[in-house]
Amino acid sequence: xxxxxxxxxxxxxxxxxxxxxxxxxxxxxxxxxxxxxxxxxxxxxxxxxxxxxxxxxxxxxxxxxxxxxxxxxxxxxxxxxxxxxxxxxxxxxxxxxxxxxxxxxxxxxxxxxxxxxxxxxxxxxxxxxxxxxxxxxxxxxxxxxxxxxxxxxxxxxxxxxxxxxxxxxxxxxxxxxxxxxxxxxxxxxxxxxxxxxxxxxxxxxxxxxxxxxxxxxxxxxxxxxxxxxxxxxxxxxxxxxxxxxxxxxxxxxxxxxxxxxxxxxxxxxxxxxxxxxxx
Numbered sequence: 001x002x003x004x005x006x007x008x009x010x011x012x013x014x015x016x017x018x019x020x021x022x023x024x025x026x027x028x029x030x031x032x033x034x035x036x037x038x039x040x041x042x043x044x045x046x047x048x049x050x051x052x053x054x055x056x057x058x059x060x061x062x063x064x065x066x067x068x069x070x071x072x073x074x075x076x077x078x079x080x081x082x083x084x085x086x087x088x089x090x091x092x093x094x095x096x097x098x099x100x101x102x103x104x105x106x107x108x109x110x111x112x113x114x115x116x117x118x119x120x121x122x123x124x125x126x127x128x129x130x131x132x133x134x135x136x137x138x139x140x141x142x143x144x145x146x147x148x149x150x151x152x153x154x155x156x157x158x159x160x161x162x163x164x165x166x167x168x169x170x171x172x173x174x175x176x177x178x179x180x181x182x183x184x185x186x187x188x189x190x191x192x193x194x195x196x197x198x199x200x201x202x203x204x205x206x207x208x209x210x211x212x213x214x215x216x217x218x219x220x221x222x223x224x225x226x227x228x229x230x231x232x233x234x235x236x237x238x239x240x241x242x243x244x245x246x247x248x249x250x251x252x253x254x255x256x257x258x259x260x261x262x263x264x265x266x267x268x269x270x271x272x273x274x275x276x277x278x279x
Contacts, residue, residue, distance in 0.1 A: 001042045001091065008036040010061070011043050017054030018213055019047050023074050026063040031078035032127045034095040035087055037102045044108040044135075054217040057209050058136060059119040068202040069144040073118075076126025076150070079265065100256065101159040101248035102127070102134075109135035110241060113231040115216040119209040120145045121202070130160035133169075133195065137230060140209050141187045142202040147195070150182045154268070155260030155276060157251035164244035169194055 003011040010022045021043050023030035047053050060073035077100075084092060096104065109116065118132030120141040129147040132139045151158045158166075158179055166175040170193060178185075190196040200208050215221050255261055260276045267274035 001039070001094070003043065003046055005091075006039045006043070008033065009039045009043060011046065013050070013053055016214065017052055017217055018210065019043075019053045019056040021056060021058045023058075023060045026061045026072065028078060028080075029063075029072035029075035029123065030060045030128070031075045032102075032131070033078040033083050034097055034099075035084065035091070036078070037099070037105045038091070038095050040102075040131075041105040041108045044105070044112055047114065048108075048112040053114070054223060055115045055117070055213045057117050057119055057206070057213055058132065059206065059209070060121050062121065068142070071122030071142070071144065071202075072128070073120040073122050073124045073145065074128030074131065075123060076128045098253055099249060100252040101161070101245045102131075103242070103245035103249060106134045106161050106245060107238075107242065110234055110238060113227040113234070115213065115226055115230065117209050117213050119205050120147075120196070121205055123147070126150050127160060129195070130158065130162040133162060133165055134160040138197045138212065139190075139195065140198045140200055140205060140212070141190055141196045142205045143187055143199055144202050145187045145190070145196075145199075147185045147190055148182055149178050152180055153182045153274065154264035155258060155274070156255045156264070157248055159248050159252060161241045161244050161248070163248055164241050 008023070008025055010024045012020045014020070021040070023036070025031065047056055060071065062071055084095070116136045118136035118139045120132055120139060122142060122145055124132070124145060124147040126149065129149065149158065149162070157163070166178065169175070170178070185193070187196065187199045191199050198208070216226050217223050259279055263274050263276060
């Protein structure tokens with residue numbers, strides 16, 4: 001797949017060697033389908049293989065009909081029926097619908113030693129927050145950004161390696177608190193937890209992300225040094241992350257066939273509290 005074929009994301013390389021990847025479905029709050037995951041995987045491949053591409057910024061496409069306090073980085077998994085109706089057969093053949101944890105995408109990014117920065121410009125739900133935590137080296141968030149890990153409220157398991165990463169970042173008890181009780185985390189809380197590196201005024205977010213990115217690549221940044229340190233850090237964690245993604249996929253493929261998952265989705269649609277049966 002070529003970058004010009006992307007529909008759920010956009011991919012642009014500028015003259016400084018910075019690739020901007022934008023989650024590009026704002027009318028569905030940049031929700032992530034299997035096609036989105038595939039395009040992100042291919043974006044990582046192209047980025048890794050292109051000698052002209054030195055660093056990446058990932059952000060969400062703005063919704064022109066919403067104000068700065070109503071924007072979305074990503075609202076997480078997109079489970080709407082018919083989502084693949086218009087996907088060409090040759091592209092559909094590349095989508096692994098059993099890889100719900102996005103193992104292929106996460107490991108493609110994790111194996112890339114070039115710097116990746118996430119500019120989280122709005123709400124980040126489920127995969128919307130676990131994606132930047134999994135693939136980005138630095139996470140900068142808008143003052144209006146907020147996150148939620150809604151997995152327990154949907155009757156499913158967490159994904160994108162978050163069951164490995166969050167306990168390491170937060171400790172076991174705090175990580176389980178966020179997984180078990182899906183409360184809203186505002187931008188300042190994300191910063192205090194260490195899930196974000198900086199909170200920015202909304203209109204300064206992308207400019208700040210770009211300025212920081214320029215410090216990581218030549219001529220201002222020691223690119224070889226940055227890449228070597230990232231490569232060493234990631235090499236020590238790849239096996240554990242891979243195991244976590246496999247376990248997440250095993251659980252997700254089972255739980256997404258359950259009555260509780262259907263109830264969780266229906267409760268969300270009907271804007272009510274779910275009534276789970278534990279099966």
